[in-house]
Each structure stands twice: as structure tokens, then as C-alpha cells.
Amino acid sequence: MLDVLQINPADNVCVANRPLPAGTRVTCGATGFILEQPVPLGAKLALTNLKSGDQVIKFGVPIGTLISDAPPGTYIHTHNLRSDYLKTYARGDLI
Amino acid sequence: MTIPLTGYLRSDGRKGIRNITVVAYLVECAHHVAREIVYPYRESGAHLIGFPGCFPNAYAHRMMEALCTHPNVGAVLLVSLGCESFARRKLEQTITESGRPAATLVIQKDGGTRSTIEKGRAWVEQQTQTLAQAERVPMALDELVVGTICGGSDATSGMTANPAIGVAFDRLSDAGAACIFEETGELIGCEHLLAERCVDDGLAREVVTSVEKARVYYDVLGHGSFASGNAEGQLTTQEEKSVGAYIKSGTRPINGLIKPADVPPTGGVYLLDVVPDGEVRYGFPNIVDNAEIAELIACGSHVILFATGRGSVVGSAIAPVIKVCGNPQTYERLADDMDINAGAVMTGDATVADVGDALYDQTIAVAGGAPSRSEDLGHQEFILTYKQFEPIGPACLPVI
Numbered sequence: 076m077l078d079v080l081q082i083n084p085a086d087n088v089c090v091a092n093r094p095l096p097a098g099t100r101v102t103c104g105a106t107g108f109i110l111e112q113p114v115p116l117g118a119k120l121a122l123t124n125l126k127s128g129d130q131v132i133k134f135g136v137p138i139g140t141l142i143s144d145a146p147p148g149t150y151i152h153t154h155n156l157r158s159d160y161l162k163t164y165a166r167g168d169l170i
Numbered sequence: 171m172t173i174p175l176t177g178y179l180r181s182d183g184r185k186g187i188r189n190i191t192v193v194a195y196l197v198e199c200a201h202h203v204a205r206e207i208v209y210p211y212r213e214s215g216a217h218l219i220g221f222p223g224c225f226p227n228a229y230a231h232r233m234m235e236a237l238c239t240h241p242n243v244g245a246v247l248l249v250s251l252g253c254e255s256f257a258r259r260k261l262e263q264t265i266t267e268s269g270r271p272a273a274t275l276v277i278q279k280d281g282g283t284r285s286t287i288e289k290g291r292a293w294v295e296q297q298t299q300t301l302a303q304a305e306r307v308p309m310a311l312d313e314l315v316v317g318t319i320c321g322g323s324d325a326t327s328g329m330t331a332n333p334a335i336g337v338a339f340d341r342l343s344d345a346g347a348a349c350i351f352e353e354t355g356e357l358i359g360c361e362h363l364l365a366e367r368c369v370d371d372g373l374a375r376e377v378v379t380s381v382e383k384a385r386v387y388y389d390v391l392g393h394g395s396f397a398s399g400n401a402e403g404q405l406t407t408q409e410e411k412s413v414g415a416y417i418k419s420g421t422r423p424i425n426g427l428i429k430p431a432d433v434p435p436t437g438g439v440y441l442l443d444v445v446p447d448g449e450v451r452y453g454f455p456n457i458v459d460n461a462e463i464a465e466l467i468a469c470g471s472h473v474i475l476f477a478t479g480r481g482s483v484v485g486s487a488i489a490p491v492i493k494v495c496g497n498p499q500t501y502e503r504l505a506d507d508m509d510i511n512a513g514a515v516m517t518g519d520a521t522v523a524d525v526g527d528a529l530y531d532q533t534i535a536v537a538g539g540a541p542s543r544s545e546d547l548g549h550q551e552f553i554l555t556y557k558q559f560e561p562i563g564p565a566c567l568p569v570i
Contacts, residue, residue, distance in 0.1 A: 077518075080329070082329060090329065092516055093516070093517075115404060116325070116326070116404070116497070116498075116499060116516070117324055117325025117403060117404035117405075117479075117497075118325070118404050119325075119404065119406070133410060133413070134328065134413040134414070134417070136359070136360075136363070136409075136413055137359075137409065138359070138406070138407050138409050138410035138413065139406060139407040139409060139410065151406070152401070152404065152406050153401055153406050156406045156407060157407070158406075158407035158408050158409060159359075159407075159409065160358050160359060160385060160407070160408050160409055161358065161385070161388055161389065161396070161407075161408045162392075163396055163401060163406065163407055163408070
């Protein structure tokens with residue numbers, strides 16, 4: 076099976092199909108990169124040279140805006156992506 | 171299309187796929203007594219539901235009426251403390267008028283805890299025996315109502331379990347079944363996708379307005395439908411979770427927008443608006459998945475298709491819940507709780523279409539009487555809290 080999947084051709088991220096160790100050489104369409112850190116199943120990884128302020132596209136639709144640059148292979152999650160609608164809380168944030 | 175399904179015919183023409191004796195407490199103070207009444211009969215078709223509040227609420231009353239006259243319900247015992255505000259006589263009258271056996275025990279009049287439990291158990295024993303003898307009549311697929319929800323979502327839910335439910339929804343709605351998806355707050359970011367699928371412009375406007383209502387409501391509360399477990403499962407934003415959740419509604423036209431306890435007037439796809447109307451009051455509107463499952467059931471859902479990634483184990487009172495597990499790691503840990511392994515899509519062992527077809531078959535099997543996993547394990551979760559709703563507008567339902 077493939078390591079990653081680009082769900083929609085319009086997406087600028089791919090998704091890890093299984094936990095991937097650091098150093099994994101990932102190929103997705105025309106993009107290739109080496110993972111700098113281990114990522115869990117379901118992790119989003121940048122496919123293009125994304126900049127702070129760019130929208131991340133997954134399932135073919137925007138899922139939020141980047142707050143830092145994300146070159147190909149960058150792990151994208153709550154540390155660098157913000158909702159365009161509602162704040163995301165982590166466990167313990169409101170206690 | 172006629173398939174070899176059978177059901178219990180009710181006086182309103184609807185048919186049930188189960189024949190349950192409901193025991194309903196009408197205030198938290200009657201919860202223990204009601205639970206004790208049910209306990210010996212929990213595996214013989216007695217289910218516990220109830221409303222905990224002491225003060226009256228129109229939504230809760232309407233929900234209780236809809237649930238007590240649900241097609242899967244054959245008889246109802248109401249358990250009241252006595253001094254709470256719930257309109258117990260009106261509820262009993264509604265149930266009796268539906269042709270179902272109904273009785274009310276009032277703890278303050280029936281001799282307290284021990285005596286009320288004894289009387290309740292005697293009534294339930296008789297009803298469960300009678301209902302077990304009831305005859306089933308042929309039932310067509312276009313008489314079936316199916317609800318869907320996702321809970322404990324992670325990044326796999328939108329890639330495997332929800333798309334598989336979408337496939338099953340397409341097949342079920344093509345066969346004439348009514349298919350209900352819900353949680354407008356989990357559709358924030360998908361307004362344009364929803365609007366394009368609505369059967370007319372009036373409905374499209376109502377749907378977009380309902381999602382905007384959810385966004386404003388959650389903004390005021392400072393919290394939406396996004397739990398920390400979602401982020402641990404690699405979902406980052408509400409709109410990312412939304413698109414994944416939206417996919418389980420399939421691809422067919424959206425026929426209407428309903429609110430809790432509204433029954434779809436035709437087959438096809440319906441959106442259930444679960445976010446209250448008016449100013450924000452009573453606290454969180456959808457505190458947990460079972461609050462929404464109860465609403466889907468109040469809309470007449472016979473069976474619920476539940477997508478999970480993190481691994482929810484809940485079932486429900488009144489209607490069986492079928493678990494579709496999207497995450498192969500979760501499936502490995504919780505296989506006994508899951509009906510369908512959609513994680514096989516992630517591991518390359520099945521396609522979304524394969525899993526959707528298996529789910530369609532499982533839905534028919536459960537409707538035909540086979541227990542779902544959560545049902546077999548005895549799950550009968552139920553929760554009902556305070557809300558307020560305005561009736562739906564004229565553009566919300568199809569012209570029949």
C-alpha cells in the first residue's frame with residue numbers, strides 16, 4: 076500500500092495512510108520529500124511550497140489558514156494551521 | 171421495491187423493526203426507580219429513557235412524545251416522582267391515542283421506591299411477554315428511516331467510514347428509504363456544497379441559514395463540535411472535521427431540512443438541524459453524541475449508522491446503532507464493538523464501495539432483526555436535555 080494519499084487532485088496536502096518514521100522517503104504525484112519527523116496515521120503533509128497566510132486544501136476544499144511557511148513535507152496540524160471559522164481547543168485548555 | 175423485511179404495524183401506518191417496552195422517567199428524581207424497573211428485563215426488550223429536568227420544556231415534551239410513539243416502541247411505562255412539572259397526563263394520553271398500552275406510576279402516590287419498583291416490574295413483565303408474541307407484517311425498504319452520525323472522529327473518518335456511509339445512503343435513498351444526516355455545527359465550512367445539492371433555491375437558503383446559525387451559536391458559546399480527541403486523531407480545524415462528516419450524507423439531492431421530532435414526509439435525503447433557535451440559553455446544545463442520536467430517533471429513524479475513528483462504543487435506547495470503524499488501528503483494539511471495518515480501506519484490503527455495500531447489507535440485516543454489535547453488548551445510552559426550537563419554515567419540506 077502507499078504511504079500517503081492525496082484525497083482530491085486539488086489538495087495541497089497529502090495524508091499518511093499509516094504511522095511513518097522520520098527519514099521516510101515519500102513520493103506523491105510529482106512531489107517527493109524526506110520526512111524530518113515521525114508522523115501518526117492521518118497526519119497532513121504539505122505537497123507544495125506553502126506560505127504563511129495560504130489556505131490548506133483537503134477534500135478539495137479549504138480547511139483553514141497557515142500561520143507559518145510550510146515547504147513540501149511539512150507536518151501540518153494545530154501548531155501551524157488555524158480555522159477560518161472557530162478556535163480549536165486542546166485537552167486541558169479551558170481548565 | 172419489496173424486500174423480505176418485516177415490521178410491527180402501528181396505528182399511524184408506520185412500521186417498527188423492534189417491539190420495545192419503554193420505561194421513561196419524567197424527572198431525575200424518578201431515574202433510579204425507573205432503572206430498577208427495567209433492569210431484570212433489559213435483555214427482554216425493555217429500554218430506559220427519560221428527561222432529568224424538573225421544569226417544563228416544550229422541546230423535551232415533544233421529544234418524549236415522539237420517542238414514546240416511535241415505531242420501534244410497543245408499550246410505555248411513565249415513572250413520575252409526582253411534584254415535577256412534566257405534563258405526564260398529556261404524554262400518557264398521546265401514547266394511549268397512538269394505540270399503545272401506557273401506564274403511569276407516581277412514586278409519591280404509589281408507596282415509594284420499593285412499591286413502585288414492584289408495580290413497575292409487574293407491568294413491564296406482562297408487556298414484554300405480550301409484545302414478544304406480536305405478529306410481524308411485510309415491510310418495504312421505502313418504509314425505513316435511517317439516521318447517520320459520526321462520533322469520536324479522526325483523520326480516517328472522512329477518508330473511509332464516512333464515504334462508506336455515503337455509499338450506503340445513496341443506495342438506501344435510491345430504494346426509497348428516508349436518510350437523515352445531522353449536526354449543522356459539523357457542516358460549518360460546507361454551506362456551498364450543501365446548497366448545491368438542495369432540490370430548490372428556497373431550501374438552499376434555509377440550509378445555509380441553519381449552518382450560519384450554528385456558527386454564531388458556537389461562537390457565542392466559545393466552543394463548537396470539536397473535541398481534543400479529534401485533534402489527537404490528526405483533525406486540525408472545525409471545517410476539516412466538517413468536510414469529512416459531510417461526506418456521509420452521500421451524493422443524492424437534499425429533499426428537506428427538519429428539526430428534532432419532525433418525521434420526513436417522503437423518502438430521500440434530509441438534513442436535521444440540531445442547533446437551537448433564538449438566543450443562546452440552557453448551555454451546550456449537543457453535549458454528546460447520544461443527544462443527537464436521540465434526536466435522529468425522534469425523527470423516526472429505525473436504525474443509526476455511526477462512523478467512528480477514535481472508537482465510540484455507544485448504542486442507544488429504542489433504535490439499534492451500527493458501528494462503522496474508519497481507523498484500522500482502532501478496529502484492531504475494539505473489533506468486538508464494531509460492525510464494519512472501514513479501516514480496510516486504509517490498509518488497501520477493500521475499497522470504499524466494498525465497505526459501503528457491506529454496510530448496506532448490514533443495515534438490511536439489522537432492520538430484519540439481527541442485533542448490531544452495540545445492541546448485542548447491551549448498550550442503551552440515552553440523554554435528553556433542555557433546548558428551544560421554532561417550527562421549520564414552509565420552504566424546508568418538499569411539496570408532496
